[in-house]
Amino acid sequence: MFKKILVANRGEIAVRIVRACRDMGIAAVAVYEPDDMGALHVRLADEAHALPAQGDYRSPEAMLAVALRVGVDAVHPGYGIISEHPGFVRACEEAGVAVIGPGSAVLEQVRNKIDTLERVRAAGIPTTRPSSRSFAPDEGEAMLAEATRIGFPLVVKAHAGGHGRGTHVVYDSDTLLAVVKRSSGAAQAFYGDAHIYLEAAMPASRYIEVPVLGDCHGTIVHLGERDGSIQRNTRKVIGESPAPGIDQAQREAIWQTAIQVARLFGICGAATVEFVVDSAGQHHFTEIKPRIQVEHLATEMVTRIDTVREQLRIAAGEPLGYSQEQVRLSGVSIFCRINAEDPWHGYMPSPGQITCFRIPGGPNVRVDTYAYSGSEVPVHYDSLMAKLVVWGTSREECLHRVHRALQEFQINGVQTNLGLLRLIVNDEEFVSGSYTTDSSQRHLIDTPPSDDNLSDIAAVAALAFLARARSASPATPPAFTSGWYRESRRIP
Known part of the structure; x- marks a missing residue:
């Protein structure tokens, strides 16, 4: 070790x-x-x-x-x-x-996303439908021709890298080139490669990811699946394991495909195989992330497997020491990504000093964060400041727990998306488990406030009124200057 x-x-x-x-x-x-x-x-x-x-x-x-x-x-x-x-x-x-993590040979293979898709498709695995090649930012005419061939809506993606930077959905040819310009700029800034490619979008689909662990002795296991359909700027805002809305047969088919893809690329370490499940329930491979992911907490809660510890053991040459049958999936977990940003003002980042940082507690509640009262949210980095995950024996129990945990979470000094997360976990689509990737496009910030919100607003208004009354300038009532008290004390 x-x-x-x-x-x-x-x-x-x-x-x-x-x-x-x-x-x-x-x-x-x-x-x-x-x-x-x-x-x-x-x-x-x-x-x-x-x-x-x-x-x-x-x-x-x-x-x-x-x-x-x-x-x-x-x-x-x-x-x-x-x-x-x-x-x-x-x-x-x-x-x-x-x-x-996986070695340089694996990273070289999966860095080129089009080649990765072609290799997986050649193995007989259904994939999403990409463009025939990648494009430089100045190849506007060729991109328009390819977009017409694929059909709208489509997704513009960075050709290199796997962090979602530069990913945008385009609904018509009028906006394609403007979106490509933004995507290319982001790809160049983050990956050093401005090339992009196009991919056919699947409306009302679900984004399912399967984390896998593979040792360097040939053993590969999956750790169940997560639903990452609720996204903001291609970042999963809420994740859930197991994924609702798919049956056991679909679940097991996705697991087996993920293992097949991981073996195809010789994964040694932690990786995540990602799929799009269309409205007909068919899964399509879209990408492989050869690293640990932000949402790994949700998987750890349902498997009780420490992913980082396993990464260290595998990199040191140790075998996993357990088979797929020994990986137990238990209960339901829900993950929430807490950002220092203001959803009500265009998701403007909110750096600054944290004056109060109170995290939720209780059984089966976990918070991973770098923040504490008095710490700074820096200007130069990603707005992610904390990750909340809760576990329950059933989805109903888990929903109650995440609702309670988000209510308990208090951060002052910077703006956060906690209010938006509270809206999402109370939304009818989310509660029913029927949400899709299209759910992320809904303007939840315009949703009428719930009864809980109205109670909070009334309490805030009352406190504001009290604070304003206390801050008024003191004044002496006229009766105290009239001399009435002298008359009352005069001796007959």
Whole structure:
């Protein structure tokens, strides 16, 4: 087993990895930029080293330099940009530093999304329908011709990378080129490759992902499935395991396909195989993410398997030590992504100091976060600040628990999407489990307030009135200056 690991990331995932290392008796080394000097992962790690410049969290060269300087055995990149960077992983391998995750050969294979889809389709597995090739930003005429061939609506996606950056749905040819320009810019900024490709959209579908673990001895197991259909800017806002709305036969077919895809690419480590399930109930492979995902907490709650611990064991060459039959799926979990942003004002990011941070508690409630009262939400990073996940023996119990946990969660000092999450978990489609990817397009922020909201609004109004009354300037009533009290005390 490793003795010293560099955590090549920040935020709540860095805290998660540091804690897993310390649970296993492994020294954890943190890195930080100036804005993160007082961050929780820096405080919890055994060592902490400053990065040379702003933005070096995304710099493979800077991370490798720190790893070599401090003498670590391995690097865990979490789910940041460098976690899927083949050049970074290859450089670490050549330097004798292990990387926690699939090797550079796997990353090279899955980085090209069109080639990945073609390889999976050649294996007899249904896939989504992509364009025949990728396009540079200046190939407008060729893109329009390909879009016409595929048909609208369609999805514009970055050709490289797997974090959803640059992904947009387009409904007609009039807006295609403008969307492509935005997507290409995002792809260039995050992946260093401006090429995009097109894919036929499937309206009213479900986005299902299957996490898998594979050791380097040929054993691969799946960990059930999650529904990630509720998204905002291609980021899963709410995840759920098991996925509602699909029957057991569909579920098992998706599991087996995921195992088949993982074997096709020789996955050694943690990965997630993603599918789109159409309105007819047929599943189509769309992508493979060769890393741990933001939503892994939901899977951990229903399997009781520590995914990060398994990643470390697999990277150290240990076998999984259990078969698929020994993976037990129990109960229901619901995951919520809590961002420092204002949904009521165009999802504007909200950096600043947190003045109050009260997390929910009780049985089967878990919060992963880097935040605490007095900490800062930095300007330069993603708005994700906390992840809430709850578990219940049934979906009904889980719904009650997530409702209660979101009500208990209190964050002051910055704006958050907690109010929007409370609306979603009370929405009829979500409660019934009948939601699809189209549900994300509904304007829930315009929904009339519920009775609970009205009660809260009344309480806030009453407190505001009381505060205003208390802040009024003191005044002496006229009766006190009339001398009446002198007359009352006069002796006859």
